[in-house]
Amino acid sequence: MKSLITAIVLFFCFSLHTFAQKSILWYTNPAEEWEEALPVGNGRLGAMVFGKTSMERIQLNEDSMWPGSVDDWGIAEGRRKDLEQVRNYLLAGDNSKADSLWVAAFSRKAITRSHQTLGDLWLDFEFDEITDYKRSLNLHEALATSSFLSEGHLVSQEVIASHPDDAIIIRLYTDHPKGFVGKIRLSRPEDEGFATAESKSIDSQTLEMAGMVTQRKGQIDSKPFPILNGVKFRTILIAESPDNEIGTGFDFLELNGAKEILLKLVTSTSYYNKNFESGAERSIELIKGKSWNDLVKSHVEDYQSYFDRMHLSLGNPSINEIPTDVRIKNVQSGQSDLYLEKLLFDYGRYLLISSSRPGSNPANLQGIWNKDINAPWNADYHLNINLQMNYWPADVTNLGKLNQPLFDFLDGVIYRGQEVAQKNFDMRGSFLPHATDLWQVPFMRAATAYWGGWIGAGGWMARHYWDHYLFTNDSRFLADRAFPAIAEVAAFYSDWLVEYPGENTLVSAPSTSPENQFFNEKGESVATTMGAAMDQQIIADVFTSFLEAAKILGSESRLRDKIEDQLEKLRPGVQIAEDGRILEWDKPYEETEKGHRHMSHLYAFHPGNAITTSETPEAFAAVRKTLEFRLANGGAGTGWSRAWLINFSARLLDGEMAHEHIQKLITNSLYPNLFDGHPPFQIDGNFGYTAGVAEMLIQSHEPGILRLLPALPKAWKNGEVKGIKARGNHEIDMKWENGQLSFLSILPGESQTLTIFYNDSETTIMLKKGERFGFEFDN
Structure with missing residues (x-):
């Protein structure tokens, strides 16, 4: 060198x-909209803090707040003969009939069963003559604060979501002579006019809220299906004050001039604990009497054991004297802001630590932060990029342990997916759908073939097991968790493949490209074909990792022998068209949406590693042309799609291109609290951004190769x-x-x-x- x-x-x-420079989001006004509130979380419990000067709202979340149960619905009724008919339609060139039968036989159509809000904590107090207002979120301490002066007297609020104490803790303080005067209440939104929880006071310092999650707007098979049962929960709040100026009403606590109040909130659910009622009581007893300083000390030590594993500085930008929402507006007006770019990187790590801890559920489409009963896209787990993107930054930013909820969850989906593989398709292994929920249901859910009639989810999730092994070299993880999961998916794909007509090659059929369609020879807008690029690339990826893992572990089997043969016969998933682009389907069909948000046919480039500048230079060049075409036709309209482009640009070793997409993400896709917008809010773009910045700094996806600063933009002069x-x-x-x-x-x-x-x-x-x-x- x-x-x-x-x-x-x-x-x-x-x-x-320069690491002494703190990453802090801050504002000079309270939050008026939910997308302005500041998130705290401990993996399972979360809150959105508004920081209001009167009628403060702290919106609450818990990750198992779902309606229904694992036994609500069975798999679709389709069988192997139906699959063969779908394939016959494709062979006959009748893609439209294939689309229809594929969904009719094997999908439970549109489903509404949503993650839901836990409710709201209301602090109803008022102060006059407000000045010097500020609220902030300190990413180094996972601490949300707000403060202001009332008639010259300090009023402050501090909020943490403690993992060690499994509680949300709020400290209120004022030196105003009148103290805090008002009420504290817990509430939960109604479900289509029906109460979902009951709140009441237990004694002069304790409130409780208990109920059950329902969804009266539920649906299955695209038809109404009210869900009248679900996870049961109990929330307990205690208020402690040295002033003892707290009274009680039927469903509220009353503040009568207390100067300092410590609120401690815990929640227990039937998902985690069948004795959830007494579980909540035990949780609150464990933290009764603990001081704010002790609670904060254990919280910060626990949080920093993750956050401090990695640090990033982009030069020495100006002191953080500009409010975060103003910084966003400045970038929207054409300025560059290195501090904001670094802040957004740290924010992604903060959000992952706060929404995914060992023992919790994995981060969903909104992490854990959700204000609704009927959330967008159910705030569920989409396996056609969104769940994957949530965990892209975990290993590379030194948060590998936070993958555990993902693997715990996937182990369950893979286990249940065996039923779909066996009963629907008469095949070995496991089938994973494009979307699932808390109950790990494995059946296809899509009203149309293009939306979710896709078989690649299992393979894409298998890459996370394999990549985690590559990052850790943990042979026990490989043997006990990764290889069994990869083997189940590989076995399904091995049985799934069929011969491509006129060639001695193997393809996936029916095969789609997530959420996109094409015009077939008849001019119809259709989704299914034989051997779409992404399926072929994913299957090759799974087969390769399966064979490498089997070699490492010394595992001999008939499946290994068969897959070795099939990998050689697999039709290439990377085919370059006459115009230099990579084909999205098996033939150069015209896309119905040329600027589609998904860029699925580039899976082999990222997050896969089959396309590299050193090994496949022609395909490497074709990636750029493919992206240029998508962008020229209005692509990257969603926040997560733009985040994926940062990762693509980094893999292209193009720092200026990557930085351009960073600027556009900040300009077009951020809410004031830095949440990523689809729109509406989806957290995957936050995680994808953080992964993309890491990819600009270091790349290790090519075996035996380490690339240093491979996509460093000119703007990042020092760091x-x-x-x-x-x-x-x-x-x-x-x-x-x-x-x-x-x-x-x-x-x-x-x-x-x-x-x-x-x-x-x-x-x-x-x-x-x-x-x-x-x-x-x-x-």
Whole structure:
């Protein structure tokens, strides 16, 4: 490597003075809309803090607040003979009939069964002559605060969602002579006019709210299906004050001049605990009498054990003296804001820590933050990019442990998906649908073939198991969790494949490209074909990882032999059209939506790794043309789609392109609280952004290769990163000045021969497990 001075450093301290600069969202007005409120969460419990000066609203969430049960609905009635008829229609060129039968036989059509809000905590107090208002969210401490002066006296509120104490804690303080005067209430929205919870006071310091989740607007098979049962819950709130100025009413607590109040809220549900009523009581008893300082201390220590594993600085931007909503407006007017770009990166890590912890459910379409009874897209788990994107940043930003809820959840879906594979298709392995929910239902749910008639979900989720192994080199995880999951999906695909007409190749059929359609030879707008690009790419990816895992584990089987043969015969999923683009389907059909938000036919490029600049230069160039075509026709209209483009641009080694999409995401797709907008709010774009920034700084998807600052934009002239992870279980620190790498340090998790690429140079090094290597660059 040119201009490289190397030194092996066994004990090395990397001082990063700019990390003292805090990542804080802040505002000079209370939140009026939900998308302005600030989120806190402990993985399971969450809250949106408005910071109002009167009638404060803290909207509450819990991740298992779902209607129904695992036994509500069975799988569709289709059988193998129906599948064969769908395939016959495709062979005859009758895609429209194939679309119709595919859905009629194998889908439960449109489903409404939604994650729901837990309710609201209302703090009904008023102060006069408000000045000096400020509210903030400190990402280093996971602490939401608001403060103002009333007639010159301080009024403040601090909120945390503590994982160690499994509670939401609120501290109210004022030095105003009248103190806090007003009421504290708990409530939950009605379900189509019907009460969903009952709130009451238990004693002078305790409120409770108990109920059951229902969904009277539920539907199955695109028909109304009121859901009148669901998860049961009990929420308990206690108010502690040294002033003892708290009274009670039937369903409220009354504040009578207290100057300091500590509110502690816990929730227990029947999903996690069949004895949830007593479970809530035990939870509240454990934190009674604990001081604010003790609660905050354990909360911050726990949170920072995750957040502080990695740090990023983009130069030395100005002090954080501009409110966050103003920063967004400044970018919308054409300015660049390095602090906001770094803040948004940290925010993605903050949101993942706050919505996905071992023992919780995985982050859904809205993480855990949802104000509705009938949420957009059910706030469920979409497996055709959204759930995957939620976890893209986990391993690379040193939050690998937060994958556990994802794998726990997927293990259940894969187990249940065996029934679909066996009964619907008479095949081995497991089928995963494009969307599911808390109950891990495995059946296809789509009113139309293009919307959800897709078989690739299992393969895409299998990549997460494999990638986590690559990042950790955890052989036990590979043997006990990853390989069994990958094997189930691979077995299904092995039985699913059929011969492509006129060729001695194997394809997926019926096959679709998520949520997109094309015009067939008859001019019809259709979805199904034989061997759409994404299916072919995903199946190749699953087969490859299955064979590599089997080799590592020494697993011999007939399935392994069969898949080795099938992989050689698999029709290529990457085909380049005459115009230089990668085909989305098996033939150069015209898209019905040329600027579609999904770019599914680029799966092999990202998040896959079959297309690289070194191994497949022609396909690598075709990726750019494919993206240019999508964008020229209005693509990337959603926040998550724009976030995917940041990742694509980074893989293209194009820092300026990546930064352009960062600017556009901030300009077009952020709410004032930095939530990503589809619109409406979907959290995947936040996570996709964070993953994309990491991809701009480091890439390790090519076996044995590490790319340093592969897509560094000119705007990021100076910066440093500490604790970013590379596949191979390597932890990396870097610093760059004037656009040039000045320092590199690698802490290897495994011994490995690694080729490092930086700019136009490359060098091969030998890493020894546990021995830190330091490199200084003479620029």
